[in-house]
Amino acid sequence: MELWYTENHTDNIKFSIKVNKHLYTAESEFQKVDIFESDEIGRFLTLDGLMMVNEKDEFMYHDMIVHPAFAVKPDIKRVLVIGGGDGGTVREITRYPSVEKIDMVEIDELVVKSSIEFLNYTSCKLNDPRVNLYFEDGIEFVKDKVAEYDLIIVDSTDPIGPGEGLFTRAFYNDCYKALSEDGILVNQNESPYYARDARNARRAHQKIKEIFPVSKVYEYHMPTYPSGHWMFGFASKGLDPINDLKKEEWQNIGLKTRYYNTELHVAAFALPNYVKELLEKELGENE
Ligand code: SAM
Numbered sequence: 001m002e003l004w005y006t007e008n009h010t011d012n013i014k015f016s017i018k019v020n021k022h023l024y025t026a027e028s029e030f031q032k033v034d035i036f037e038s039d040e041i042g043r044f045l046t047l048d049g050l051m052m053v054n055e056k057d058e059f060m061y062h063d064m065i066v067h068p069a070f071a072v073k074p075d076i077k078r079v080l081v082i083g084g085g086d087g088g089t090v091r092e093i094t095r096y097p098s099v100e101k102i103d104m105v106e107i108d109e110l111v112v113k114s115s116i117e118f119l120n121y122t123s124c125k126l127n128d129p130r131v132n133l134y135f136e137d138g139i140e141f142v143k144d145k146v147a148e149y150d151l152i153i154v155d156s157t158d159p160i161g162p163g164e165g166l167f168t169r170a171f172y173n174d175c176y177k178a179l180s181e182d183g184i185l186v187n188q189n190e191s192p193y194y195a196r197d198a199r200n201a202r203r204a205h206q207k208i209k210e211i212f213p214v215s216k217v218y219e220y221h222m223p224t225y226p227s228g229h230w231m232f233g234f235a236s237k238g239l240d241p242i243n244d245l246k247k248e249e250w251q252n253i254g255l256k257t258r259y260y261n262t263e264l265h266v267a268a269f270a271l272p273n274y275v276k277e278l279l280e281k282e283l284g285e286n287e
Pocket of ligand 1: 030047051053061082084085086106107108111136137138155158161163164165166188
């Protein structure tokens with residue numbers, strides 16, 4: 001008997017993966033947490049039935065959510081990760097000797113616990129002495145912070161459920177306050193392809209653009225996410241992701257990465273015309 005995990009990328013598009021084992025399932029107050037084992041993509045985590053992370057392509061996501069910011073500001077010391085329960089984002093951050101503090105604020109302790117038990121490939125560095133884990137709402141956590149971080153990474157789920165508040169002006173304003181003068185915000189910026197994801201991508205970028213003097217979007221491949229075309233936002237109070245790229249300085253750190261490199265860094269910010277038009281469309285009254 002074959003067992004398949006199926007996710008609706010839209011009401012008319014399904015994405016299925018043959019699984020060998022359903023390793024874990026539990027329901028927290030926030031979401032349903034499942035972990036599966038498969039031949040094709042290894043072990044993978046889903047939240048409320050949506051793909052979050054898997055062994056085969058997590059390197060693409062975690063390289064691109066972390067390394068571009070460090071290539072612009074290689075001396076980052078204090079980092080805040082909001083979400084990121086599987087630990088992959090923190091794993092990549094711990095590779096930088098300059099980093100002194102990593103606060104990871106994950107609303108759902110069950111995601112961290114199950115990732116530590118089953119997904120060592122992403123959670124392996126959550127015990128790094130620089131990491132402080134907070135099982136709280138990132139929206140509340142960031143409210144009273146002032147100039148406390150050099151980098152804030154919003155590694156969130158989509159803007160539904162607990163993740164919804166991480167795509168609001170109020171939250172982005174609080175991130176602005178919580179960052180130092182040359183701080184950087186990187187946010188999970190959805191995708192330009194399917195209508196719902198494209199709406200969310202545009203709304204996130206337009207709101208961030210109202211608040212941050214520099215607000216750019218960059219793209220990368222994410223084969224197991226809807227359409228495989230996914231984006232992150234890069235925002236700052238002055239640092240530009242291309243003009244301020246410190247290529248040699250980043251290369252001299254000597255990190256070996258499977259996806260990110262400083263040539264691809266520049267190319268990632270060169271978006272297709274349809275994506276540029278989507279992102280630059282002003283928000284309507286009640287958007
Ligand atoms: N890489 C995945 C992606 O792009 O879809 C997401 C990584 S991680 C699994 C996303 C995490 O965000 C989840 O563990 C979820 O519990 C957490 N999260 C959602 N809303 C949150 C909030 N308001 N505060 C803190 N964490 C939140």
